[in-house]
Amino acid sequence: MVSKRMAMKTDRKDFMSYALRAMEKGDPTSMMSNEEIMTTFEVLMAAGSETTATLLSGVTYQLLENPNVLRKLVAEIRSSFAHSHEITMVSVNNLKYQLAVLEEALRIMPPVATTLRRLVPSGQGEVVGGHFVPGGMRVGVPAWTASRSPLNFRDPESFIPERWLGDVRYAEDRREASQPFSMGPRGCLGRSLAYAEMRIVLARVLFEFDLKLMKSSKSWLENLKNFGLWQKDPLMVRLRPVIRD
């Protein structure tokens, strides 16, 4: 994919167009070797597109299975804008319910769901989370387990955006246990971009279309398989354009 993109003649602006332009100009501070380009863009493609796409599929499924949440979100979006071009990286920040919907989708279906291991430095070992761990061991927290544990969340299997909006029934939730972007120096570099993309795409789709889950995708969630990232069946949804005057 990286080689194909490099060979492509296009005016479309993406990450690579900036890297290629800097190289064409011969800017010595921005020169990248072929190897650097390959590895950097491999990471950006896998880390940047698959994760965001998974979340957008997951949130779409959850919304269609939870019509009350969908109704509330659609009302928020359609009452906030008159035209879809008003939906921008800045204006989506006003959609408080949508942000809670996305937080809940990231909790219930973290795109990176398995353990991201960290190595305890060799030597004396370390105390991690109150437990002594000898040096050389790998430790980590699987996001799926932390997110779905009843020790951390009330009704962990239910899709309830209100838990992110101060609903008293969920006051005891340990919201900090949901860390879909991981934490610390190796945490997600693209977190802000991911939020911007998810907020804009979801708001535009729901502004323009009424959605309905097709029967063939009713078991979409049960058919998911995880191999680090998610293996997903196609999510079949009917989109009907909203007619406005």
Ligand code: HEM
């Ligand atoms: C919903 C969307 C996303 C989720 C859930 C997500 C999640 C994560 C997680 C959990 C990590 C940590 C990996 C580790 O600790 O080993 C990570 C790393 C990373 N993410 Fe994301 N990510 C998302 C979107 C993006 C986007 C849009 C980009 C950029 C285009 C991006 C770029 C990266 C990069 C470069 C790293 C490696 C950081 C490093 O090792 O220093 N991610 N992401």
